[in-house]
Each structure stands twice: as structure tokens, then as C-alpha cells.
Amino acid sequence: MKKISIKIVYKTLLVSTLLTTFSCKKVFDVKPQDQVDITNNYRNVYDANAAVIGIYGQFQTLADRYIILNELRADLMSPTANADQYLRQLNEHAETTDNPWADPRPFYKIILNCNDAMANFDKMVADGRMTSSDYQQRYSDVGAIRSWLYLQLGIQFGSVPYVTDPLTSIDDLKDASKFPKISFDQLLTNLIAFMGDGKRYLDVYSTSVSTTGATNTSLNTTVDGYATNLFFINKRCLLGDLYLWHGDYKLASAQYHYVCELGSLSTNGSWLYDQYLVQNGDGNNHVDIYYGNSTDERTLVDNNNGGWRAIFGGGVGTLTGQEWIWSIPFDKNFLPQDPFVNLFSNTGGSYLLTTSQLALDNWNSQTQQNGLPYDARKLISVRTINGQPVIMKQLYYNVDATSFLPTSVLQKQGRWLLYRGATNMLHFAEAACNDATLGTSGVKLAYALTNVGVTRVYDNTWPAASSLPTDRTNIEQTFLDAPYNLDGRNGETPYYRGLWYRQVGSRTRAYLQPLPAALASDKLGMETAIIDEDGLELAFEGQRWGDLMRVALRRKDPAFLADKVYNKLLRDGNGNAAAVRTKLMNTANWYMPFKL
Template sequence: MKTSNNLNSGLRGLFTALLCVSMFSCSDFFNPEQDLIQEKDEHYNSLDKVRRATVGAYAGLQPLVESLIVMGDLRADLLVTTQNYDADLLEIDKHEISANNPYASPDPFYDVILDCNDILANLEKSAVDPKMTELKIEAYEAEIRTIRAWVYLQLAQTFKEVPMVKESLDGHFPGYEPRVYDFSTMLNWLVKELEWANEKSRLDWTALDENPVWKKVYINRKALLGELYLLTGNFNASVDVLKDCILNDGNDADEDVLKCAPVSGTSAWKRSWFKIKDGVSGFEHLSVIPFAKDQRQTNRLMNLFSNDKIHRYVLKPSRVAVAKWEAQELKDGSGILEGDLYRGQLASYAVMDKDTIVYKYQVGKSVNQNDAVHTIYRAADLHLLLAEALNQSGQSEDALKVINEKTVGVKESVGIRGRVGLKPVRMVDLKDQNPALASDEKALVELALLEERAMEFAFEGRRWNTLVRFADRAGAPLILAERVASKYKQNDPQLYARLKEKLSSQDNWKLVMPELKKD
């Protein structure tokens, strides 16, 4: 299938412009000092230059973060606009997204993809460097193909059809016409890419810098492959890969890494995924996109969420989101609804000067080295993706254990709820709450997973894709439509009804790819 004339024209304009951009334009935090004045043919003629180009590709992920979070949670049920909203955010909140909405732009995603393609097309030039062995070339190729695959997955989850560019476009103009992939075709290609990459050696980033954040600056291949297997319905393979990742891919010597061990104190959960000292926690994070304030890097999330005088405060938690934490019961069995004391108030959200704010990214004035990281994969994600795969493969009881108390075969795991001191979700209670589904334990555990993911990952940009995945898998659009519309049920009944009707059609879940930038 070919692109439309307008789209293809836009692609040519975008690609032509990007060919003029140096691969080595990333920030000092990602890219050590170097001589930027060099011929294109010299960009890849040594191990050091290939490393810089790879780090530059990772730096290209930074501009994606704001879009991922806004599109991921504002389209869903966890975020709403404040009285300070702008037109672009209101479009997303009301699901009336225009073609020129910057948060829905594919342009920065293709920036990364084209960088990756350029590296892949030129890797062999580095073979002239004795330090660049064939094994290292393969390792770099696997790393770059993994970055590209993750970026394509984000596009495929947003747009109905995605232009697929696998080549370096140097010399391909005029008239280059990329193929267009639908979601199923894209997933099949991505699985093959990650199966190949998982057979190759992994790069060792730890030698590059003493900053511990470097240990997490990569997209974990097993985690991505496990997620892809889940999306394609290969649930047994997903279970195997995700469990392998949990058991073997932690970067720290501590045996509890990535295993959802207990946290102590009501402020410990936030510290477990954002650690003030170095901006990243070895006990929770697997893959991150970091930001360094001392290098003038910012993800602008504080600008979106903070209600102090210097920030915009344009987005806030929905009442639906806050109610989920408030309704939780502690494990002590007292029967008193005390709320989710670890993940709720003063962790994911807070009330300050009578405003409800997203608190997860409030890093404090004392932090001057790092801004809040964006998590690509973290321990809880691995465990809850594993629970999904277990449930779909007929192991609903084991899936419920992952939520509550224990990941089978994982030493020290106490479950997602167990580590934050919450009462377990019992099958008998799920049946009482959903009598129409009492005979379908798989469907009941799915509902429990939806709720747990909302509380665990709020404001991290995962919610919309989660709702789409669950609703599509169940063949029940109302799973998504009712939840998204519910944030307006109390204050705007007309908008509630309109959104529920619109989102009951799966045709309205993804966007049409807009014409890409021409200059």
C-alpha cells in the first residue's frame, strides 16, 4: 500500500530536511566533547564515533516524553485540563485532535527513526577501527534496531497506519515512497526485529560514565519482546521472556532488584522509582530516558503539572484517578478505608493551595543535577505485564498472586499490592462485585489488572494504550469508552455521553497520520 500524495509529499519534505542534520547534535550529557566538524563519511569510521551516534539516538528520545505522557494519560481517564488549559490540550482531553496538534505530531519520532537508519546503513565503515570487532558491530546493530522498534511501536499504537522507513534516505530522493503498515503488520515485523536482537550481545554502558543513570539508558530487549508477544497473543512466550527479564536483567548486585520486594515507610514507594540522589533507582527502573538540569535539559513536566508561580499548571489528576487511591484498604484488616498511603497522596498526587496536582514529578528545589526521568520499563511494569500474560494463558490464580502477594518463581517478591501494604484482591470479592462475570475468572482478573495498572502507573503515559489493549482483547469497547468518559460524568453529563458514544467505536481510538513537516 502506498501513502497518499499529501502524506508522501510531507514525508519527502521531512526526510530531506533531516538528511541535513548532523548525527552528533545531542547534548553534552549524552555526548562527550567532540569535534563536530567532520565529513559525513567520517561519522562512523571508529568505535568511538559509532558509540557517539548511538548515544545521540538515545538523546533523540528526550523530545518524545511530553507527548507520550500527554497522549497517554490525558486521552484516558487519569488526567484532565485545568482552567489554564490551552487549545491543543483541550483537543486531546475532548478527543477532537486536529492534524496540527503538536502533542500528536509524528515528526520527533521520525527524527529518531531516521537517525537509527543512518547508523545502520553506515555501521560497517567502523570495521576499519581494530577496536570495532564483528561482535561489537552486531551488538551496536541490535541496540539501534531495538531503539527503532520501540519508537515504531509508539507510532503504531497512536496512528491507524504508519509509513515504514527502514533505509537511510541518503540518495533516495526524489520520489521515495515508503510502504505503510497497519498495526498487525507492524507488530509482526517488530517481533522479528526483537527476536533477532535478543540473540545478540548487549552493549555495556556502565564504562561510559560514573553517573549511575547510565546503567538504565537503554531499551531492554527482553522487556520489549515480552510486551510484543503479549500484543500479538503469544502469551506463553510472553510469560517466559518477561520472567527471564525479571530474574536476570537487573543491573545491580542486590538480589531484590526488579523483584517487587517490600518498601518501608509511606514515602518509600516514590523513592523506589525516583531516587533524589541520582535520578534513578536501581531497585525499580530497568530502562529510562534521563534528563540533566546541569546540561539545560528538561522534560517540561513540572511546567505541565506544578501550580507554583513559575509553571503553567495546565493538567491535573482527574477525580476518577484520585478516587482509586482513596478507596484502597490497608492489609491490616481493620476495615477502615485509609487509602493507598504509598502510591496516592504525596506520591502520585497532592493537594497544594487547594489545587490537586500531579506530584510524581515534583523533584524539589534541592535537586540540581537531574530532572525526573521518564520510565520506559520498570519492575512493576514487568510484573504486571507478566500477570496479563499469565492470565491470558489460563493461569489466572498465578496472575492474581502477582498483583497481591507473590510472583511465582521470583525470590523476595511480595506482589504489587503487597509491597505497598494493601489488602489483597480476592477472587471471591471480584465475583461479588461483578456477578455477571462470576463464571469467568480470566475476565475478573483483567478488571483487577486494569485497576492496579491505573494506580501504579498514573501519569507515566501508559494508560491509553493499556485501555486499548484490554478493550480490544476482550472485544468490549465499553471497557475503554466508559472509563474515559467517566471523568466527566459528574461535571459535564453531555460531554460524558458524547465521549462514551464516540469511543464505543474502535475506529475512533487511533489517529490518521497527519502530513509531516516540510521544513
């Protein structure tokens, strides 16, 4: 009898509660060998919901692996003196096949569970145990998680087996005659064929009730204070990233543009122009770098309810939900525990990883609008605690808001922060910059998205400062075809507010001086500026290795990646810096050894 191996130890509070909410039966009760007999499972939509949530519970166990592989192998994160040989191998791109972080099996374990669930969903809709609309949502969601996992496998390992059939064991994949490895390019083609075929449900979930009107069957709900709308992968962001990796820039931009305007669908009217649009605010109500007194750096707004820190430290119902598109909670009462405390904290954790000196130098090379010679995002991303630099982004949920010490060394509660508005906007800028059909218009748009906003760049006086007409009908908008048709009009007579009128880009939100205006017509320079801004804004969030690799591959310039890793190692005093650079000049060495 076939069994599904989603184990109960992988449940979070949200997972276990949702299992009870969605079905009166404990679908994943543990039997011998931690396996579940599926004979009586997959009976109805509630069991399907439980299967989806169970997969997400298992997915959470990859959180530390995702951050380690995508940050430590790049240029912004470094091992501490406490790190073991395996973390040091990743830092120096010297992974051995016994390195537990370089093991692809944890990814495939979840992929096989996805395949099993999707096969059962097929059977459910075929014999009427689930409606076609419920099927599309759940099948698409699990398929998107599988696609995300495969994208990560491609980024880290290059050529990998691509299997969509339900198998009983990962060991089955060792048969190369049945499951040969395919190239990263072919993998991207396959993933796009699945996610972009027009059959997938790509939108966020509604809260509609079932057709019987008896019970809410939606995956979008709130349980114990956790809003599940942020729990599920945003499939449009994923599809946009797949297109971006594949070089389909206009298709990628269409997905990013759609997500940018999700705020227009929000029931929160105050977020109509804010949500996912990387807007500027007054510091107390919005997620920007802001000073109570712009001439006094001591007045930086730095708390969990306002300023840039609110992106990472805000609790349920706060401004954090304005920025994050995909975020999964770790609860103190259920496994798995938040792994980031152990990785980053020097009080209550093992303090294995910290910022690289290069990352600090990058922030220190910026100038704020008030003349301060550093990027204030540094102060919030990394704090000195007990004399040591500590990466804080993933720790704010678990520490006192003032002392930054753990509220309890035994209770580890936090969030896996996966994808946010700034990520989507910067990827949109990268896609627009590289869309050859736009020419320099795409570079100018990328400048606006990253730097000072649509309204300012398209006001017809930029970059010179001059007065504007009260009638903004024919300015402050791109006048480009979709998906680049962005409206930032901010006029008084007639009164009009375009959806993008408060969008400013992550640099202005960070209170930095604008990039040189010449970059608005310099494709290569603007692309480099976008990747630099990625590092300043998104450091330690799991984006960095992919961002560097994608641009280096596009340019056919391995030095773009190799030099950044070299400079990290050099400034950290690592004697192997030059040898690592030489190794990374061969793109084949970007990928870890693949062994099942």
C-alpha cells in the same frame, strides 16, 4: 554528500560528556544548518558509541509527547484551566491535523536517524572498523529504539508507513507508492520479526574492556554520577511488550520472567531477591507503603530514601535503581530541559495537566491492611500544593524533599521514568492470565504476581490461614513448565530461599488488602483487576492508553476503553462526555489523524 541531522541542542549532560568519553573527536560539532558531515564519522567503535548516544539525546525530546499522548487520552490525567485547545482536543479525542501533539514527524525524524546509523554500522562491520560483537550491541540498541518508536506510532495512529531504509528527508515518506501505510497488526509482525529473530543482542551491557585491553568500549559505564545501565532501553522488556500486544503470551512471559530475575546477576547481594521482583520490605530500606505505627496514618514513611516515594525521588546510588529498568536523566545544565516541570508544576511551571477525579476516586476505593479507606499511593503520586492537585511522580527530582517546592525555578533537573519492575511484573501477570495453554493455572499465577506473591499463593494452604511444615520442599513453588516455573520457597529445615520468596506483587507492596480469592480462577475478572492495578501503580507514567487499548482489542469490546474515558470526562464535569463515548465505541476513532 549525505549528512546526519542529530543536532547539538539535543544533548544532555550525559550525552555531551559521553561524546567526549567515547571519542577524542567532537563527532557532532555543529556545521551550518545544524548538520554534520559524516565523511570522517563512523571510523571506529567510539564514533559508533557517539552515534548511539546522540540518538538517545534526540529521543529525550519525546518525553512530554509520550506522557501526554498515553495519559491525557486515557482516564487518569486531565487538562487544567491553563491548558490550550490542543491539549483539550486530546482529552476529548477531537484532534485536528494541526495539533502539534498529534504530529508523527518527531517520531519519524528519530527513526530516520536510526536507519542512517544502522546502515553505517553495517558498513563498519563489513570493512573491519567495528567487531561483530560491538556491532551486534549497537545495531540492536538503535534497532530497539526504532522498534519502540514504531510501537508508539502504531498505538497512537494505527496504520503508519514502516521504513527501515536510510532516507534523506521525512518528506520522502509522503510518497505512498513507495512507503504505503501498513496496519497496526502488520506493524507488530514486522517489529517482532526484527527484534525476535535471534540475531539481536537482548541483554544488558557488560563493563568489559576492548580486546586490546587499552580502553573500555562498553556502553555501560558511569559518567558524572549517571549510571548508563539505566539509560539504554531494555530490549527484553520491549520484546515482551511486542509479544503481549501480538497475543503471543508464552513468548511474552519468557521475556518478562528473564527480566524479573535480573537481580540474580547483580553484584549487589542485598538485591538478589529484590531487584525487579516487586518485593515487600521494612519501609526504611525498601520501596513499599509502610507506617512507623500501623494505627497512625501520620507515620507513613514518605521520603526519598525509603518507602514508595523512593521509587521516584531517590537520587544516584539509592533504592530507585532497584526499581527502574529504563530511566533517562535531564540535567539542569544542558538541553533539553526536563519538560515535566512545565507540564505539572504550579510553582515554576505552567501547570497544564493534573490528575483526573476518576484517578483519585480509584485510589479512594481501596482499603489498606490497617483499615484506612484509601490507597496511600495517592498521597505520593498527587499532592495538594497551593490548594491545587499536582502530579508529583516526575517532579520529585526537581523539588525540595519536604516543602515540594522547586529547589530552583530556573534549573530544571529530573528524569524520564520509562519502565520499571512493577511495569514488567504487571505485564507478566497479564500475559500469564491470557495464556490459553495454562488454563486456570495462568489465572492463579497472575493472582500471585499482582496480589500476594508466589510464596503465599502456592503454600498449599492458601487462601485459608494455617500452619505450614518446616520442610517447604514440595510447596511454595508453581511446579509449572518454563517460563512459569517460579520458586518462592521460604523454608527453615532444610533452610532454603527460592529467588521469588520475597515477591509480593504491587498490591501487597502498597499495603492493600488482598484481592478476593475467587479472582484466582476468574480469567476475565483477574484481567480486569490487573488493569485496575496498572492504573493505581503506574498512573501518569505513560502506560495507560496502551494498557486500556490492548485489553479492549483483545476482548473485542470497545466499551472497556470508552467507558473509562467517559467516566473521566463525566466526573470532571465535561459536557462532551457522552459524545466522546459514542465516538470511542468505533475503534477506528481510537487513532489520531496521520499527516506527515
